[in-house]
Amino acid sequence: MPITRSAPKRDADNTPYWDGAARGELRLQRCAACGVARFYPRLLCPECWSDSVGWFTASGDGTVYSYSVVHRAPSANFADAVPYVVALIDLDEGPRMLSNVEADDPEAVQIGDRVRVRFERVDENSAIPVFVKVAA
Amino acid sequence: MSLRNKCAIVGVGQSRIGKVPDRTGMALAADAAKAALDDAGLTPADIDGVLAGYTFTEPYLMLSSVMCEYLGLQPTYSASIMVGGGSAGFMLHHAMHAIVTGAATNVLIVMGENRRTGQTSDDAIAAISKIGHPYYEHPYGAPMPGLYGLVARRHMHEYGTTYEHLAAVSVNTRYHASLNPSAQMRELITVEDVLNSRMISDPFRMLNCCLISDAGGAMIVTSAERAKDLRSAPVYVRGIGEMHTHEHVSMARNLTETGAGRSSEIAYAMAGVGPEDIDYASLYDCFSIVPIMELEELGFVKPGEGGDFFLGGHARLGGQLPVNTHGGMLSHAHAGGAGGLFDITEAALQVRGECGERQVEGAQVALAHVEGGILSAHCTVVVSNTE
Numbered sequence: 001m002p003i004t005r006s007a008p009k010r011d012a013d014n015t016p017y018w019d020g021a022a023r024g025e026l027r028l029q030r031c032a033a034c035g036v037a038r039f040y041p042r043l044l045c046p047e048c049w050s051d052s053v054g055w056f057t058a059s060g061d062g063t064v065y066s067y068s069v070v071h072r073a074p075s076a077n078f079a080d081a082v083p084y085v086v087a088l089i090d091l092d093e094g095p096r097m098l099s100n101v102e103a104d105d106p107e108a109v110q111i112g113d114r115v116r117v118r119f120e121r122v123d124e125n126s127a128i129p130v131f132v133k134v135a136a
Numbered sequence: 137m138s139l140r141n142k143c144a145i146v147g148v149g150q151s152r153i154g155k156v157p158d159r160t161g162m163a164l165a166a167d168a169a170k171a172a173l174d175d176a177g178l179t180p181a182d183i184d185g186v187l188a189g190y191t192f193t194e195p196y197l198m199l200s201s202v203m204c205e206y207l208g209l210q211p212t213y214s215a216s217i218m219v220g221g222g223s224a225g226f227m228l229h230h231a232m233h234a235i236v237t238g239a240a241t242n243v244l245i246v247m248g249e250n251r252r253t254g255q256t257s258d259d260a261i262a263a264i265s266k267i268g269h270p271y272y273e274h275p276y277g278a279p280m281p282g283l284y285g286l287v288a289r290r291h292m293h294e295y296g297t298t299y300e301h302l303a304a305v306s307v308n309t310r311y312h313a314s315l316n317p318s319a320q321m322r323e324l325i326t327v328e329d330v331l332n333s334r335m336i337s338d339p340f341r342m343l344n345c346c347l348i349s350d351a352g353g354a355m356i357v358t359s360a361e362r363a364k365d366l367r368s369a370p371v372y373v374r375g376i377g378e379m380h381t382h383e384h385v386s387m388a389r390n391l392t393e394t395g396a397g398r399s400s401e402i403a404y405a406m407a408g409v410g411p412e413d414i415d416y417a418s419l420y421d422c423f424s425i426v427p428i429m430e431l432e433e434l435g436f437v438k439p440g441e442g443g444d445f446f447l448g449g450h451a452r453l454g455g456q457l458p459v460n461t462h463g464g465m466l467s468h469a470h471a472g473g474a475g476g477l478f479d480i481t482e483a484a485l486q487v488r489g490e491c492g493e494r495q496v497e498g499a500q501v502a503l504a505h506v507e508g509g510i511l512s513a514h515c516t517v518v519v520s521n522t523e
């Protein structure tokens with residue numbers, strides 16, 4: 001059973017991120033002063049506090065840093081989807097994000113697995129980035 | 137100026153624990169405050185500082201003001217402090233600063249929550265899971281055990297920590313709880329019991345997860361000088377340290393090297409002691425990976441050896457370093473900030489020599505390490521019965 005996700009909340013920090021996701025692009029910020037890419041979107045670079053920033057489209061490729069297979073959902077809209085995988089993904093561009101890794105067999109997901117982003121449509125204006133395993 | 141031995145914990149108190157349907161969260165806090173005041177031999181008029189925490193079950197916005205109002209107190213120093221489950225440690229630190237600067241004389245630190253009977257367990261789980269980032273983590277359905285599960289899985293990957301290691305923490309803690317009349321869960325369990333309990337979020341099964349309790353806890357802090365004239369034996373705060381690294385688990389730079397190392401370094405340096413001098417340790421145990429990591433990061437064992445320490449019985453009463461003799465959050469109580477508070481009050485009671493069947497013989501120096509969030513905010517406290 002699929003997860004019932006609610007639409008993301010756009011705000012002044014993250015609108016380019018969610019607009020990108022709706023188009024099928026993983027949009028990240030990169031500090032124009034020190035060059036460090038960051039996630040989640042925010043005003044100042046957490047490394048150097050520069051407010052000079054550019055957005056770029058990430059490759060969508062990453063590696064599983066850690067994961068947990070959820071058997072007891074936190075709320076009703078996830079209850080029918082158990083067991084499902086929550087994971088920390090280290091994106092190839094540097095930042096880490098939490099997401100789901102979709103797999104027919106949740107037990108088959110491992111640390112170090114290569115994954116690629118897929119955008120799951122939530123409504124006509126929104127999509128949520130999730131990840132799928134890619135063949136080694 | 138160092139805070140070393142400037143202040144003492146002079147009163148500790150707790151409410152009834154477990155399912156206490158005849159008490160609101162405020163009433164649980166009041167029960168604990170009254171017990172702590174009585175322990176110190178003080179009267180309500182002596183309290184001029186009040187630090188309250190937070191609550192998920194009652195709708196109060198200015199909790200410290202409501203707490204004072206409910207208790208009929210009009211202090212000259214008060215605040216609500218929310219740094220997650222470890223709030224009590226940070227509150228103690230704030231109380232110490234207030235006392236040494238003269239802003240307050242006797243500070244009441246108090247928290248209570250009817251987390252067990254004041255809401256359904258579905259609501260409790262949903263409320264706790266709000267610790268995740270609302271925009272970037274909630275859409276993925278990560279419950280609190282899953283967020284800590286990410287940490288545990290990484291530790292297992294890097295160090296070979298096993299399900300048996302995680303189970304050993306729960307078994308050890310439950311044994312201690314069996315010796316503590318106030319603990320919520322006292323029936324002995326085995327490693328097999330833990331491994332056969334219901335899977336919650338891999339690698340955590342039900343018995344690897346903290347309880348959901350009704351509980352109130354309180355402590356009274358005053359100056360070391362004034363402590364000498366009070367009813368109970370003074371528990372001097374020799375050292376205290378904090379470290380804050382993130383809130384959301386996805387923003388942690390390293391899941392197996394947390395702020396616990398730094399907070400303990402600060403506390404040890406202030407106290408003039410090292411891990412080898414500690415007779416008893418309360419280690420925050422919301423999930424059974426956490427005490428394993430804390431043993432390692434606080435320098436009691438080398439990285440990767442925490443699981444074996446528990447499995448080998450070294451954390452058991454009579455062992456090399458008894459851990460969580462009250463039963464921790466896994467077996468004694470977890471009710472928000474009060475859960476972490478009991479880690480500190482148990483350390484105090486150990487150096488007072490008042491732990492009955494679970495007393496660590498000759499305990500003079502004890503440590504409590506608490507944390508909030510997902511290993512986000514850390515506080516280490518070193519206490520002793522001598523200056």
Ligand SMILES: [Zn+2]
Pocket residue numbers: 031032033034035036045046047048049050
């Ligand atoms: Zn920068």
